[in-house]
Amino acid sequence: MTIPSPFMTPERAGFRDNLDRFFADRVRPNIETWEAAGRVPQHIHEDLGALGVFGFGVPEAYGGLGFDDPFLRCDYAERAFGCGASGVAAAVGGRVISIGPMVQFAPEPFKRLILPEIVAGRIGSALAITEPGGGSDVAALSTRADRRGDGWVLNGCKTFITGGMEADWFVVGARTGKPGLAGISLFLVPAGVPGFSRSSIGDKMGWLCSDQATLYFEDCTLPEDALIGPENKGFLAIMGNFNYERLSMTAGCLGMMRLCYASALGWARERRTFGRRLIEHQAIAHKFAEISARIDLTEAYLERICWDISQGRMPVAEISKAKVQATKALEYVASEAMQIFGGAAYLRGNPVERVWREIKVMAIGGGSEEILRDLAVRQMGLAEA
Ligand SMILES: Cc1cc2nc3c(=O)[nH]c(=O)nc-3n(C[C@H](O)[C@H](O)[C@H](O)COP(=O)(O)OP(=O)(O)OC[C@H]3O[C@@H](n4cnc5c(N)ncnc54)[C@H](O)[C@@H]3O)c2cc1C
The missing domain is CATH 2.40.110.10 (Butyryl-CoA Dehydrogenase, subunit A, domain 2)
Structure with a gap:
């Protein structure tokens, strides 16, 4: 979005820059190797742990950051899912979605001895x-x-x-x-x-x-x-825990859409057909207008939700609707980005091709579109009047 976000802070911008450097230097060049191995190396869990990404909402005494911040949680998810393979985010994701109930309910000795190891990425x-x-x-x-x-x-x-x-x-x-x-x-x-x-x-x-x-x-x-x-x-605890998982997956969709946009735009600026660059054909340029609108909408919705959470509320209906909106937007954006690539989109190794294979897990995992629409309707009390 070209309009500056009223929710951006120097701390957030710095965190996002750190993540960008980490994923560009330490992750992106290795994705093919890790996919062939079916796992990310152990040091990636620990490197991400050192960046603090598993420590949101975890007291310092248990190895965490000592604070929570929905914006930073989403900044991490956006960067991790959008790094080129959303499987990297998933590879450390079991840890992310299980830490909340441990912080809330695990016995004190566990929280003092084991939880810091999990938050640091040393054990899974x-x-x-x-x-x-x-x-x-x-x-x-x-x-x-x-x-x-x-x-x-x-x-x-x-x-x-x-x-x-x-x-x-x-x-x-x-x-x-x-x-x-x-x-x-x-x-x-x-x-x-x-x-x-x-x-x-x-x-x-x-x-x-x-x-x-x-x-x-x-x-x-x-x-x-x-x-x-x-x-x-x-x-109730399971349902409560789903809120952050769904919020993160919405941010993840945003990151995956940004990846599609950037990859397709790079291609459209270089590829020439009928004597012109693809981006100079109106039908292709219009696709970017549509794609960027879907991205902007997701970002704006997500930030409003993060703001609400930062005010001490948990907008369950909006989180549910936002995840559905984001997975539908991702499906549209990935499809259009592939169309812009033409035949090149059909080749393994094309970043958008991988996103295409990872749309459905975003739409089904952590609460499917059908279940979340249902939850949103119940939360909004539409049938009560
Ligand atoms: C890659 C991957 C990773 C996962 N990781 C985890 C994990 O770490 N931990 C974990 O616990 N689970 C995990 N899951 C499971 C995931 O949460 C479930 O797949 C998801 O909740 C849907 O459940 P299901 O697959 O059993 O589908 P089902 O519940 O059998 O539903 C099948 C289809 O019917 C629809 N449906 C079901 N009920 C209704 C209804 N009442 N009205 C309308 N439509 C309905 C669903 O939306 C879905 O489209 C993962 C799944 C995948 C694919």
Whole structure:
């Protein structure tokens, strides 16, 4: 957007510059290698940890920044998802989405000893909600945790768990009570517990340098304090945690759209057809007007939401609508950017080709478009009058 943002600060601009340098120098040149390996190297987790990106909302005593800032969270997500392969953001994303419940609910010794290691990127963590039976209907999850003696026994299966192949700790949603949303609790589960195993979900369309795992819990014995947060009230915690995940994914879409715009514009300025550069053909120039409008709208919506959060509110309806708007905008922008590239868009290695393969995970993961529209409508109370 050519209009300066009223929400930009020197601190934000500096943080964004740091991230830009990091992703340009340390990440972008290695993407092909990491995709072939199916993972990013361990030092990337630690380098990002050193930049502070896992420390938002984490007290300093637990290794965090000691403050939260929705704008900075989004600046990170925009840069990470837009770095050339949104799989890089996913590769460290299991950690990002599981830290919140740990800060809120984990026992004090865990927060003092283990959480700083996770926030620093030295050990991994993941959030395990989705099951083979379904991900949208969280209230129907069937993994069970039953009281036995002075602890718990966990049985069930989770799938699509990002970072699950390498994580050392999991935040797991499990049923402790009656059917429905009022019978779910959260558990902190170490990867080393007897009865735990995992396997990779296998070949995927995108996010190639990140892993997703199926997790199996067979009579895993857990201590009493593995239950984190109030018993049978885990559903609310899961829903609360989704807000930042969805906000980050919206910012991620913004970064991916910016990547499409910049790549397609570079091409349109060089490629010549019918004696002129592509950008000089009106039909192509108009595509950039449309693309940049979609980007501007997403940015403006996101910043308004960040401002609202910074005022102490959590605008769930707007977060839900913004994520849907952003994934739809991303689909449009990536399609038009590919059209501008012509046949070159169809080749592996073209940055927009990779974005194209990573649209759907943004539209399905972290709350699908259908589920989020539904949530927005309920939050707005449209059926109540
Ligand atoms: C690459 C990747 C990474 C992921 N990482 C994680 C992770 O780290 N942790 C985790 O817990 N999960 C993770 N997920 C799972 C993700 O959150 C789920 O895929 C998502 O919530 C949708 O669940 P589902 O795939 O089971 O689809 P389903 O719930 O089976 O839904 C199928 C389709 O039906 C639609 N639908 C469902 N119910 C309704 C309805 N009532 N009305 C209208 N439409 C409906 C959905 O929108 C969807 O389009 C990941 C998924 C992917 C693909």
